[in-house]
Amino acid sequence: MKVPFVDLKAQYESIKTEIDTAISNVITETAFIGGKYVKAFESAFAEQYGVSHVISCANGTDSLYILMKMLGIGEGDEVITVANSWISSSETITQTGAKPVFVDIHPDFYSMDETKLDTAITPATKAVIAVHLQGQMCAIDTIKSICDKHGIYLIEDCAQSHLSELNGVRAGLTGIAGSFSFYPGKNLGAYGDAGCITTNDEKLAEKCRMYANHGALKKHHHIIEGINSRLDGLQAAILGAKLPFLQQWTAQRREKAALYNKYLSDIKKIVIPTERTGSMHSYHLYVIRCEQRDELMQYLKERGIETAIHYPTALPNLPCYTYLGYHSSDFPIASSYQSSILSLPLYPELTEAMISYVAENIRNFYTGNQTAASNEETVVASAS
Numbered sequence: 001m002k003v004p005f006v007d008l009k010a011q012y013e014s015i016k017t018e019i020d021t022a023i024s025n026v027i028t029e030t031a032f033i034g035g036k037y038v039k040a041f042e043s044a045f046a047e048q049y050g051v052s053h054v055i056s057c058a059n060g061t062d063s064l065y066i067l068m069k070m071l072g073i074g075e076g077d078e079v080i081t082v083a084n085s086w087i088s089s090s091e092t093i094t095q096t097g098a099k100p101v102f103v104d105i106h107p108d109f110y111s112m113d114e115t116k117l118d119t120a121i122t123p124a125t126k127a128v129i130a131v132h133l134q135g136q137m138c139a140i141d142t143i144k145s146i147c148d149k150h151g152i153y154l155i156e157d158c159a160q161s162h163l164s165e166l167n168g169v170r171a172g173l174t175g176i177a178g179s180f181s182f183y184p185g186k187n188l189g190a191y192g193d194a195g196c197i198t199t200n201d202e203k204l205a206e207k208c209r210m211y212a213n214h215g216a217l218k219k220h221h222h223i224i225e226g227i228n229s230r231l232d233g234l235q236a237a238i239l240g241a242k243l244p245f246l247q248q249w250t251a252q253r254r255e256k257a258a259l260y261n262k263y264l265s266d267i268k269k270i271v272i273p274t275e276r277t278g279s280m281h282s283y284h285l286y287v288i289r290c291e292q293r294d295e296l297m298q299y300l301k302e303r304g305i306e307t308a309i310h311y312p313t314a315l316p317n318l319p320c321y322t323y324l325g326y327h328s329s330d331f332p333i334a335s336s337y338q339s340s341i342l343s344l345p346l347y348p349e350l351t352e353a354m355i356s357y358v359a360e361n362i363r364n365f366y367t368g369n370q371t372a373a374s375n376e377e378t379v380v381a382s383a384s
């Protein structure tokens with residue numbers, strides 16, 4: 001059996017008519033940049049989300065950068081983010097001229113350990129980027145009160161947490177703004193790069209809209225110098241066609257995660273994900289911790305199961321941050337988990353048969369019960 005890590009084709013097949021119509025409409029109307037499909041998606045996402053402003057842009061990385069620039073963050077400032085995330089969460093801090101500061105992850109929930117935030121704050125700290133990693137929100141209320149106490153901005157990186165909730169509040173609605181990615185593999189994905197900013201702050205919304213469009217709200221009226229970071233019409237129309245399915249897809253992701261829990265819970269060598277009390281996890285990723293991670297990954301690969309690592313190196317341990325002078329022991333949890341975390345395939349179209357096949361192979365790996373595939377043992381050995 002083949003179990004790919006993601007299967008965007010299967011999703012396309014299930015909504016082919018909607019997507020094909022959306023694409024052909026944009027081409028027929030030559031609504032390539034700006035125009036009605038971009039506006040329509042922005043309002044539909046705002047309504048679905050319960051937020052007053054959605055500012056679309058070229059990708060999720062830009063949305064973080066635009067937000068920080070428009071909050072006045074730059075040279076001499078520090079911005080705190082989490083030690084385990086995609087590099088966008090920290091590289092955009094550097095892009096503004098500010099210095100990235102990292103906080104270790106929570107041992108159970110993989111996102112920022114809120115108990116370690118306070119000590120990372122200095123007089124130069126201007127903002128915190130809280131990343132709702134894997135689809136589960138961090139302890140956003142605690143993080144917000146720490147930010148408020150110090151008078152610093154809270155930005156929520158929601159690239160992996162479309163529709164996730166904590167105590168009934170959606171990701172992106174607690175801080176000054178939320179940043180979303182619609183990268184194809186995200187829970188709501190375009191057919192190319194796309195992203196957006198969500199905020200209830202009207203002034204910030206206007207600034208971001210201006211900055212993303214060469215500093216102009218009206219053509220040729222450049223109030224400031226900006227950048228070119230726009231959502232194109234095709235991506236907007238595709239996202240608009242997919243948005244009505246997002247709730248159903250999220251529910252399906254949760255069902256698949258529950259099935260994994262059922263099939264995996266008795267395997268002693270692995271740790272399955274934990275949901276925070278009051279959390280509505282949207283399972284962008286289903287991440288386990290396991291012994292002999294690399295060997296297990298290879299074993300599964302040989303049996304048609306694709307897995308991934310999010311992320312193989314904690315951010316502060318990457319070569320690009322050597323200059324910050326951190327030691328991996330400054331982030332004990334993130335540094336130790338980088339060699340034991342493994343993301344299993346999880347998407348709405350995954351079947352129970354696939355889930356049980358993945359689980360059975362994980363079990364076999366640890367019990368040495370390699371019936372059908374024992375001839376591949378040499379490959380496993382040479383890879384380890």
Ligand SMILES: *Cc1c(COP(=O)(O)O)cnc(C)c1O
Nearest residue numbers: 059060061086088159181182183
């Ligand atoms: C995907 C992602 C981003 C960046 O989004 P792009 O659209 O790829 O630029 C930022 N932060 C996190 C946590 C992500 O997973």
